[in-house]
Amino acid sequence: MSNVVKITLHNPGVQEDPACGPLLDAIAIKQMLPFNYTRGNLVKNGGFEKGPHVFKNYSTGILIPPKVNDPYSPLPGWIVESLKPVKYIDRKHFAVPRGLAAIELVAGRESAIAQIIRTVPNKSYNLIFTIGDAKNGCHGSMMVEAFAGKETLKAPFVSAGKGGFKTAILKFQATSIRTRLTFYSAYYHTKLDDYGHMCGPVLDNVIVFPVA
Incomplete structure (x- = not known):
């Protein structure tokens, strides 16, 4: 709205012990530049690189x-249209199927991500994605579970927690x-060594193109 912005970080004080509070450390501000389509893909930011x-x-x-x-x-390009968040992960600290980043669906059906793309009525398309x-x-x-138009696909993946991916x-x-x-994600998951830590499948490399 202007060339100066005031940023305030506030603890609402809702913890059980008023003497306690969240720890605040590193803070970053990143400019989000306009994002263009990738040639041959109707999905914006399909690889979650931005x-x-x-x-x-x-x-x-x-x-x-x-x-x-x-x-x-x-x-x-993406909308988190659920009650719970999704997790943005990077290649340096996690296994990412392709590129530098991906999305982890960490809260089952309460953690959904969506995008609205331009299409031509009655035309057929292929949706390809990696999990x-x-x-x-x-x-x-x-x-x-993936939804596009009136179609639905349930893409299974068996994880050993050591990395790996497949395309659907x-x-x-x-x-x-x-x-x-x-x-x-159709199911809820937790880490093998920490049952209080929610996790889930990784989504990456989402591509849509018309079928000839």
Whole structure:
């Protein structure tokens, strides 16, 4: 709104012990530049390469809050349309299927991410995406559910918590000039060595292109 912005960090004081409070340390501000489409892909930022700042020395991932809490998404092109956040992870600290970053769906069906793309009614498209695990001890039978138009795909993935990924394909037909793509984890997961730490499957490299 102006060339000067005031930033305030405030503890609302809702903890049980008023003598305690959250620890505040490193702070970063990152300019979010306009993002263009990648040639051959109707999805903006399909590889999640553009996102919030990641500190180089240490990262446990960055929680991106849902749209109801933060209407200005730090993930260009994407909407967190759920009750819980999704986690932005980087290649330096996690296993990422492709590129430098990806999204971890950490709260089951309460952790969903979506994008609305331009389509031609009655035309067929292929939706391709990659799922895996972040090599962070998240294990078990995972499943990412993908929605595009009126079509749904349940993509399973068995994780040993040591990294790995697979690619899934969903063919759909557009019913309007706008089509919503939605992804969420079908199950809840925790780390193998910490059952209080929520985790989930990794989503990356989302691509949509028309079928000839």
